[in-house]
Amino acid sequence: MTEEDPLELPRGIALAWGVAATPQRGPKREMSVERIVDAAVALADAEGIGAVSMAAVAARLGFTPMSLYRYVSAKDDLLLLMQEEATGIPPESHLEAEGWRGRLVALYQEQVLLYLRHPWMLSLPITGSPITPHSSAWLDASLAALESTPLDAEERLAVALAVTGHARWCGIVQAGYSEQSRTSGMTPEEITMRESALFDRVITADEYPALRAAIDERAFLSEADPFRFGVERMLDGVEAYIDRIDRGEPHVSTDEWVDLDRAELSGDRRVKEAQKSVREAEKALRVARKAERQALREARERIAKAAARD
Structure with a gap:
């Protein structure tokens, strides 16, 4: 490829943008990429992403798998198109929210709802930026919400x-609770109570003091939304940063990424064995410290009993 040649779009992305070649022969009126994707999304919504296969989608439409391959040539392309269809475009109602912050919160809420309507989307791997029309529209909406701020392009x-x-x-956790409720027959409130009881049974103040304190303060039984709290506090920070820029302070560059040594990704057997030894040593240290705490607790109890007798 030369500098003048345009980069060829992968088949799935080309289909999403409507610029891929379509079959010239076959059951054109009965079959289309749109029908295939709609059937696959309906199948995933009803039975989960594990139920989606080219054969299952073909059966749902009343065709053979080979008929599908003439329109969507790979399952990965089908998954991308399913994600694109389920994502849709951001609702215009977010434009009615007040200010950049209100619009971002509205978009946040709508994205959470997408995941709750289509929880299978959370099972799809993230392989890079989703360069598709609908996904691009969501990102564009978020960037547009910030256009009135002094943030530069990287910061937006x-x-x-x-x-x-x-x-x-938020979608991962909420969808997980919804699935547990569906399969167990318990209400979300019953699931929360059960989890709190399990925490209460196994978490001790000696081993997990901060977590034990949260349990005792009934934090896990709170009806407050911890995810909304988190996103609001993050936006508090953005708002404070914008205020500093408005006062003339310079933009802050954060160009350091969390970096993983390439050797850790190499699959080297000796590296993996060494890492396993470290994990086992850390586990043994935790066990030893737990035994130490137990011994200290028992020693204090003996001293207290002896003092009471005296």
């Missing part, structure tokens, strides 16, 4: 990604 993108990350994390 960072804030948009942070909001998306908060929404995804």
Whole structure:
């Protein structure tokens, strides 16, 4: 490829943008990429992403798998198109919110709802920026919400990604609870009570003092939304940063990434064995410290009993 040649779009992305070649022969009226994707999304919504296969989608449509491959040539492309269809475009209602912060919160809430409607989307791997029309529209909406601020392009993108990350994390947890409720028959409140009781049974103040204190303060039984609290406090920080820029303070560059040594990713057997030895040593240290705490507690009890007798 030369500098003048345009980069060829992968098949799935080309299909999403409507610029891929379509079959010239076959059941054109009965079959289309749109019908295939709609059927796959309906299947995933009803039975989960594990139920989606080219054969299952074909059966749902009343065709053979080979018929599908003439329109969508790989399952990875189908998954990308399913994600694109389920994502849709951001609702215009977010434009009615007040200010950049209100719009971002509205977009956050809508993204969480997307994950609750289509929890299978959370199972799809993240392989890079989703360069598709609908996903691009969501990112564009977040960036547009920040256009009135003094943030530069990199900072606006960072804030948009942070909001998306908060929404995804909330979606993961909320969808998990919804699935547990569906499979167990318990209400969300019953699940919360059960989890609190399990925590109460196994978490001790000696071994997990901060967690034990949170349990005793009934933090896990609170009806407050911890995810909304997190995204609001993150936006507090952005707002304070914007205020500093408005006062003439310089932009802050944060160009350091969390870096992992390439050797850790190499799959080297000796590295993996050494890491396993470290984990085992850390586990043994935790066990030893637990035994020490137990011994100290018992010693204090003996001293107290002896003092009471005296």
